[in-house]
Amino acid sequence: MHEARLRAAVQAVSTRAAFSGFTGREPAGPTGADADAAFSAILNTPLDLAGNVGAITAQPDEVSPWTRLPLGVSYPRAGAAPLIERARGVLTGWSARTIGERAGVCLEMTERMFAANPVLGLAAMHTTGQGRGMGQSGSGTNALDRGLEAIATAWQMLSRVPANATWEQMFGTELISLQKSYRIVPMGPALVVACASFPAWNVYPAIFANLMAGNPVIVKPHPSSVLQMALAVKIMRETLLEAGCDADLVQLAVDSAADPITSVLATDPQVRVVDFTGSPRYGAWIEANARQARIYTETAGLNSVVLDSFADTSAAFGAIASAITLFSAQMCTAPQNIYVPESGVGTPHGVLTAEGVEQALVDAVEAILQSPRRAAAVLGTIQSDRTIQEISKLTEALSSRAQVLSTPRSWxxxxxxxxxxxxxxxxxxxxxxxxxxxxxxxxPVVFLIRVPDARTALRRASEDAALHGAITAFLYSTNEDLIDDAEEAFAAAGASLTSNVTGAMPINFSAAFSDFHVSGLNPAGTATLTDESFIAGRFRIVQSRRPLHPSHD
Amino acid sequence: MHEARLRAAVQAVSTRAAFSGFTGREPAGPTGADADAAFSAILNTPLDLAGNVGAITAQPDEVSPWTRLPLGVSYPRAGAAPLIERARGVLTGWSARTIGERAGVCLEMTERMFAANPVLGLAAMHTTGQGRGMGQSGSGTNALDRGLEAIATAWQMLSRVPANATWEQMFGTELISLQKSYRIVPMGPALVVACASFPAWNVYPAIFANLMAGNPVIVKPHPSSVLQMALAVKIMRETLLEAGCDADLVQLAVDSAADPITSVLATDPQVRVVDFTGSPRYGAWIEANARQARIYTETAGLNSVVLDSFADTSAAFGAIASAITLFSAQMCTAPQNIYVPESGVGTPHGVLTAEGVEQALVDAVEAILQSPRRAAAVLGTIQSDRTIQEISKLTEALSSRAQVLSTPRSWxxxxxxxxxxxxxxxxxxxxxxxxxxxxxxxxPVVFLIRVPDARTALRRASEDAALHGAITAFLYSTNEDLIDDAEEAFAAAGASLTSNVTGAMPINFSAAFSDFHVSGLNPAGTATLTDESFIAGRFRIVQSRRPLHPSHD
Structure with missing residues (x-):
């Protein structure tokens, strides 16, 4: 079964056509009320991660954004030194495994994580603040698909390195015949630093890319968002043990805001790869200081919407409103800057004025808020108190100098x-x-930026993407020339472009196996899910050669 | 013809079997005395590089190590700003070319450089100080093969990115159908910094990897070793013009020791890729300061020979002596540290004592020096006066504290x-x-390091490789267990291992298409010729997507 899934995933990463290893299947583990019960049983208990180093005393800063109650889970607490020592200790055994064996273990991990998806989803819900559905999809099956995509991409790259070659060449009149061997050599211990609001999406691909390349992984979640990653690490460690491998190939490092450990881990001379998702400030610190490591980042960006003309006006507003509200814009693909042309936006029924555009957008957001059930599913909660405070400060600061069209309020x-x-x-x-x-x-902060026209919007949005970083951009236009120019401009700026998309798919949805996520061309980050550059820096090739026919005196 | 050569090269980089695009063919341009005449005509003249920016006034520090006469060639001299501006100016046009078109232009460049190989070889001879034969092979056909290898590896990687995909997925009851496009986006202007003693070998692969990825290239040769690179750039620029492309895709930057330009170029915010071959000290400076660029380095290393036992004693000493003397050890693969076991070395005729090993090696080197013609072909000259001074200082310093077995002398x-x-x-x-x-x-400095036994030698040599850098290592042993352990130890240290090789092939010869050169695992460098990591950081992928079936209101 694993081999068929791997083959299908490899095919998908090559064609970039639609594929999922997990959607449309029923998880084998507890679902519905059983999942709730299983999740509740974990709360307020010590969590043993199959022997993860450290006494189970760590109490990070976990409070559910839904209930406002502490999760009360305690985790193994270890310093950097024992974690790194254990990672180094398991390097040789794992790198002796074939690429196929590594893939088999990784695929089995994804299967077991999928079996536990409803419980992992509840852990995502009560740490990130996502809605229950998103906890199981965006943080569940989609994240697992990004992990599977990384396994498939790595498998393909690593499999291309031949194990041996016979080499024969004439030197003058003498035929030299050599037997050559090529080894995949892992870089060494890898650190994966997760963000608070959407950890699985970046952590799973980073873990699997590292394991495939041969690197033991230390997962360091944000102290306010540990539980989902801890449960995932537990499953991975159990899978390793059952496969006869060392569980310490995947370890969890837990800290707290008061007593952080990330900087020590990231700058340790033995840590050779760092995957980082988080703030641009801390990402820049890691890039400046973790000089011994190859670094893959995803930090932040200014995703823009350029408005020119609509083919279907209400569908377009609905799509934009959904993207603004989805998980309260706590996603790296959420649009922040919407450019509204002073000259208005073309529609099949004539030009809609700039004010009309603004109002329609505010109305479309309000429509989502009308149903509390839908609002809960779409907006979810705000992961951090600090976000609420920042928005509140900003709103106050803006009230005197800008036109606030919708004041944030709790619901x-x-x-x-x-x-x-x-x-x-x-x-x-x-x-x-x-x-x-x-x-x-x-x-959830949206700027409606008034510009003279759509061309100005495109120029400014693409310049800002190049200069300040952006993962994605959106365009609504019926003008093919403008679409062509936008594709050119955002490609050069390194932001992926979604044009004229409406309908049931969130326009900022990024599909594993098909959508490349983060280009590496602007300050939003360097970790492209999943192209070959995401794999290439995690391993090296070393060769040996000797005579094909041993000589004798 | 180009397509057949590309297919063959792609096949070779996949199997790592023996292949050359150039050896065994006759160059179309002048050879023999005609090449001498063509080369002489270039000396003491201004060299126009098909409109390379800058007045042709630059007089770098070029003096032939063979004649000790200044070459007297003057080159275009431009500051960093106009070079980078021109590089940026040609970025868009070139990146609009297909991967196949880029490959076609690059392959044509290699053909024309091969046609001029005897003249380029003389330029190599009178700048690097290599013998005439090595100027045409090591700095000629082999270097062109490493360039062709980079073209083939890049072509393969870039061709794997699909241009388009149709993506269809159900969201609830709605089928979402998207048309997606994927673009290869170049990083931007690239700088290639060459060393004095063997520039072509690293410059050609770096240029071609960049051109394939879409990056315009500025080639910055060492001021004492410009001419070969200048002639190569001239050919590349002419090829570009004839292909209807902008010549400024490949530019030459010339400076002098008194008025250097490399640091300014390397740290310019617009320069996004730097390939550097040179000293570890300056390489480290570039890595610390050129933070805006992806950096590929080859600096220096301690290549070791571990002696345990010989199957063919005299053949082994001949092989080691050749590697020590080849181009007077001014090659990145030359062995420097030879470990001699106190317990002696096993041979088919009994144990050879440590002193016997030392004497046999000194004798084998002297045998090469017996014939001045052979010495000239093998040892060549010393590229820089400074190398002579350093060796002389070292010899003096050692005479009081170590046993000098062979004092350097000119011949x-x-x-x-x-x-x-x-x-x-x-x-x-x-x-x-x-x-x-x-x-x-x-x-040409060789340390015969006396150690208790071969196991100690292996441990120390591999530790030094990991800690201080090494590109390659050599072992002579009839003990299969020791060979296995050496393969393991040097692989972990990131040094390629050549065991028990003797015969007409220099044991430190690195074959394009087959031998991976520089592992990236130790301080000797990160630029692996040519694996996929050498290509992966030079371009990025950006996508756009839109509805497959445009909607209407």
Whole structure:
């Protein structure tokens, strides 16, 4: 079964056609109320991660954004030294495994994580604050698909290195015949640093890319968002043990805001690969200081929407409103800057004025908020108190200098009266307010930037992407020339472009196996899910050669 | 013809079997005395590089190590700003070319460079100081083969990225159908910094990897070794013009020791890729300062020979002596540290004592020096006066504290009475003298390190490789267990291992298409000729997507 799935995944990463290893299947583990019960049983207990080094005393900063109650789970707490020592200790055994054997173990991990997907999804829900559905899809099956994509890409790359070659060449009149061997040599211990709001999506591909390349992995989750990663690490360690491998190929490092460990781990001379998802400030610190490691980052960006003309006006507003509200814009693909042409936006029924565009967008967001059930599913909660505080400060600061079109307010989530929620801040600004919108405002903040026309919007949005970073961009236009130019401009800026998409798929959905995520061309990051550059730096090839026919005296 | 050659090269990089695009063919351009005449006509003239920016006034520091006469060639001299501006100006046009078109232009460049190989070889001879034969082989056909290998590897990687995909997936009950496009986006202007003694070997692969990825290239040769690179750039620019491309895709930057330009170029925010071959000190400076660029290095290493037992004693000494003397050890693969077991070395005729090993090696080197013609072909000259001075200082310093077994002396090269030559310094040291031999001594310096036994030799040599850098290592042993352990140890240290090789092939010969050169696992460098990591960082993929069936209101 694993081999068929691997073959299908390899085929998909080559064609970039639609594929999923997990959607449409039923998980083997507990679902529904059984999953709730299994999840509840984990809360307020010590969690043993199949012998992960460290006494189970770590109490990070985990409070559910839905219930506002501490999760109360304690984890193994170890310093950097024993974690790295254990990682080094298992390097040789694992790198002796064939690529196929490594792939088999990794695929089995994804299967077991999928079996536990409803429980892992609840852990995602009560750490990241995502809705229950998103915890099982975006943080579940989609993240597993990105992991499977990394396994397939790595398998393909590693399999291309021949194990042996026979080499024969004439030197003058003498035929030299050599037998050559090529070894995949792992870089060494790898550190995977996760963000608080969407850890699985980047952690799974990083772990699997490393394991395939031969590198033992230390997973360091954000102290406010540990549980899902801890449960995933537990499953991976159990899988390793059952496969006769050393569990310490995947370890968990737990810290707290008061007593952090990431910088020590990231700069240890023995740590040779670092995957980092988090703030641009800390990402830059790691790049400046973890000089001994190959670094893959995803930090932050300014995703823009350029409005020119609509083929289907209400569908377009619905699509944009969904992207703004999805998980309260705590996603790396959420749009922040929407450029509204002063000249208005073309529609099949005539030009819609700039004010009309603004109003329609505010209305489309309000429509989502009308149903508390839908709002809970779409917006989820706000992961961190700090995000609420920042938005509140910003709203106050803007009230005197800009036109606030929608003031953020909390809304009541069904069944979770204490949930930390917020509607988006929507504010009209001008290009002169660039210092407001040329850095990422994490969470539900939307700038409607008034520009003379769509061409100006395209120029500014693509320039900002190149300069300040962007993962993705959106365009609505019926003008083929503008679409062509936008494809050119955003490609050069390194932001993927989604044009004129409406309908049931969130426009900022990124599909594993098909959509390349993060280009590496702008400050938003260097970790492309999943192209070959995401794999290439994690291993090296070393050769040996000797005579094909041993000589004798 | 180009397509057949590309297919064959692609096949070779996949199997790593023997292949050459150039050896065994006759160059179309002038050979023999005609090549001499063509080369002489270039000396003491201004060299126009098909419109390379800059007035043709640059007089770098070029003096032939064979004649000791200045070459007298002047080159275009431009500052960093106009070079980078021109490189940026040609980026878009070139990146619009298909991968196949780029490959076609690059292959045509290699053909024309091969046609001019005898003249380019003379330029190599009178800048690097290599013998005439090596100028046409090592710096000629072999270097072109490493270039062709980079073209083939890049073509393969880039061709794997699909241009388009149709993507269809159900979201609830709605089928979402998207058309996706994937673009190869170049990183931007690339700088290729060459060393003085063997520029072609690293420059050609770097240029072609960059051109294939879409990056315009600025070639910055060492000021004492410009001419071969200038002639190569001239041919590449002419090829580009004839193909209807912009010549500024390949530019030459010329400076002098008194007025250097490399640091300014390497740290310019617009320069996004740097290939560097040169000293570890300057390489480290570039890595610390050129933070805006992806950097590929080849600096220096301690290549070791571990002696245990010989199957064919005299053949083994001949092979080691050749490797020590080949181009006077001014090659990155030359062995420097030879470990001699106190317990002696096994031979088919009994154990040879440590002193016997030392004497046999000194004798084998002397045998090469017996014929001035052979010495000239094998040892060539010493590229830089400074190397002579360093060896002389070292010899003096060692005379009081170590056993100098062979004192360096100059020898008379036929036809070139002024040639700057030196026999190797061969000195016996102990492990306690580690500070002497744990950094690269550039040029003909050989340490015979006395250790208790071969196991100690293996341990020390592999540890030094990991810690201080090594590209390659050599072992002579009839003990299969020791060979296995050496393969393991040097693989972990990132040094390629050649065991028990004797015969007409220099044991430190590295074959394009088959031998991976530089592992990236130790301080000797990160630029592996040519694996996929050598290509992967030079381009990025950006996608766009839109509905497959445009919607209408």
């Amino acid at each position: 009541a989530a069904p069944n979770y009266p204490e949930a930390r929620t917020s509607t988006p801040l929507i504010v009209r600004v001008g290009p002169e307010d660039a210092e407001l919108f040329t850095h990422e405002r994490f969470g | 008379a090269a036929p036809n070139y009475p002024e040639a700057r030559t030196s026999t190797p310094l061969i000195v016996r040291v102990g492990p306690e003298d580690a500070e002497l031999f744990t950094h690269e001594r550039f040029g």
